[in-house]
Amino acid sequence: MYSVREVMESRSLAVIGASRDPLKLGSLLLKGLKDTGFQGEIAGVNPRGGEVYGVRLYRSLEEIPFPVELAVILVPPKVVASTLAECASKGVKGVVISSEGFAETGEQGRQYQEEVHAILRSTGIRGFGPNTLGVVNTDTGLATSYFVNEHILKPGSIGVAAQSGIFAGALLRYLTSYKLLRISKVLGLGNKVDVDESDALSYLTDDEQTRIVAMYLEDIRDGRRFVEVAREAVNRKPVLLLKGGRTSAGAQATASHTASMAVDDKVLDGALHQTGVLRMGSIEELIATLIGFQCTPLPLGNRIALVTYSGAQAIMSIDAATEGGLRLADFSEETQARLAGVIATPSKRGNPVDIFPDMMAHGFEKTASEILGALLEDEGVHGIFFISFATPEIEPYRPLVEVIQERPTKPVFFSLLGVREDVETCRVFLEENRIPFYLFPEMAVQVFRHMWRYAQTVNGSLRATWVQD
């Protein structure tokens, strides 16, 4: 049996069921491959031969004059098994079965899928899918999906495994619109006839390019194994899991989507919690958490400080923080003295620190920089939430960014509210400086919670700083 790694590192590829019609899936895929700059050899297979997007189509796999390591299969379900036999003769190591019409559609499809399963087992070929858009390796430019664009292919450190190919494509496009979020590998799992969530996670755990793992799953085939693999993975990198099919109606829909089997979500949740896998409540939370892990150090404790112009946003953040087991930091005497130097009214020097009156009196930059500096140097503060206005100019934030970059010791999250164009201007500037921005501080709090939980999981000694109420 070949390893997932061998397949992911394929240097040659054939698309079986390639189309000569430039608007069909079977040709768009070849166009995608050309566009990615994949350095290996590419061929198409079509009984009538020809060429599309500059790729030669051969009448059969056998006719291809070079060895094929990876095959993408687009032919109808009933001929997939025989196609796999040809793949075996050709020495193919892995296949991406993009065709639909397998176990997700009913009994006949289930039979097809069992045949596929049997032949994969007997030949040792590793199979992704069916019903998947396949794999991406940004290290080699390999991409078996026409959803891939130049941003998705810029090499980075986020490894993705997803049970839904099309969703993964759209999500990757959105995700990589953030300059901070760059991909290492993508594994599309589909119906998981062979490569499943445990194989994918195990591969991403060992993959050196991957520093953080994001998964979307609709079911977990072998819970016991996944828990084992997840425990090992979490020891080496954060694992973020988004799971569809929490409810019975949702789980029912997964059956016709990726032929998933319902599991009791509470049981699963409990088991996964033990491993330290971080479960995401939404796509938005997944993206937010990726940004947090990509940009800031792990927190050393659960005591946070808020700096704000607006009591209201601070209060909503404190609600979210408290509900999530975080606590407001008590400032050191030194910090209190430093705050007293810039904040005239004693009641504004607490936590949250209210910068508004002194900002009006002494200027935003001076006030905010001094406060941030003091909090960054206070070891009793483990995370800082800076909640302020969005301004049309980024100049006021430049000195703050310098203060933070000089002391990269703890997470600092920005939330700036105002006119939408101003918000976007500020966000882009902060992003360029690797400072996480979340429109609403409640999301920043949620990200901090995940990061703090991960910090506790990977380093038992950190637990000492956790203070129980």
Place this chain on the structure above:
Amino acid sequence: MYSVREVMESRSLAVIGASRDPLKLGSLLLKGLKDTGFQGEIAGVNPRGGEVYGVRLYRSLEEIPFPVELAVILVPPKVVASTLAECASKGVKGVVISSEGFAETGEQGRQYQEEVHAILRSTGIRGFGPNTLGVVNTDTGLATSYFVNEHILKPGSIGVAAQSGIFAGALLRYLTSYKLLRISKVLGLGNKVDVDESDALSYLTDDEQTRIVAMYLEDIRDGRRFVEVAREAVNRKPVLLLKGGRTSAGAQATASHTASMAVDDKVLDGALHQTGVLRMGSIEELIATLIGFQCTPLPLGNRIALVTYSGAQAIMSIDAATEGGLRLADFSEETQARLAGVIATPSKRGNPVDIFPDMMAHGFEKTASEILGALLEDEGVHGIFFISFATPEIEPYRPLVEVIQERPTKPVFFSLLGVREDVETCRVFLEENRIPFYLFPEMAVQVFRHMWRYAQTVNGSLRATWVQD
């Protein structure tokens, strides 16, 4: 005692404590007033006289040669009471006390606030604040805050009451970046020495310009009265409430913010739920729900349909819908026949409807328009969630928008994922056509839940269509 309405309709205004320094709050406020195009008379009061931003500063209120209906007070706490006495002599109907340093700061401030309370009661002057940025009336161009910009002042139908002035300012700036969200009135409540949440809501209930009410509160002073006022309000327009200080740590922070008194959040939540007030979980949810109410008719039931290119997003939406008491619609025979006409694979014609394969075969516009048309005409479907890709061009969505606009019978929500610039292009186009867009369909589901709950509250007969599991 003057009414809140009389104060909100003031046609003349004085800023007491106006500054001649063009960078101080007391002059920025006058600049703001000039910028709003307020048609009434404006004057400033400053012991040294002068002029700033073209507004004449008088040495005393008495010297102002015209009657003053509304006064904005910026003087220090200890002289506010005597200033109010002068206001009474001048015939002022209402005051916005912007000064800080009252009950939110401790014992001395509390005394000042009690003095203010007493003099307001004895003179019949209505007071907003202390510790507030005041009021906006887009109908007359009245705005007592320098946070106001041209978008906030474009007249609309959303009435806002907020206990935190600065937050309200930033929020209004963000909110009105959405063309769909336009304001009628804003009432900043601050420490609520006089005008409280019940007065504000009662005023907004009677205000004909206001079709929907959005409130941010940190406490509720008179729970019994608020419940009464809210019940009446909900009968006439939706009331959306965001409340800070849910947790004890959050509530503690409200004390130093707006001198709020902690209440048991569960008790409050129960009482408010009875009235039909819609409680918002976050600022984001508040904005999303405002968009829903502004753009779509109230749903006639809780049965939803999903149209999707991606099983994954549909499944996460179904999870959210099911957890929120919604159900998947069963399609009528006519709908099933119409879907069969455009969707080749039977398993893709269920709910969620999977348009992907047929979209690839027959084109997106044709497939999507026909499906949308069928679902819009199926009376067993009460809301439609259209989940697809964001494209760089809006052309594919044009025919869909026409189909929806021809049948404005039920909420239709769009969620399009992809490259961020494409998402924004699609969002702006849909917004221009008054079709709600939410990046992630889970938020659309949440908005639908609020709208369905409101529909049930205002029309008992609608309950008949609610189907229990």
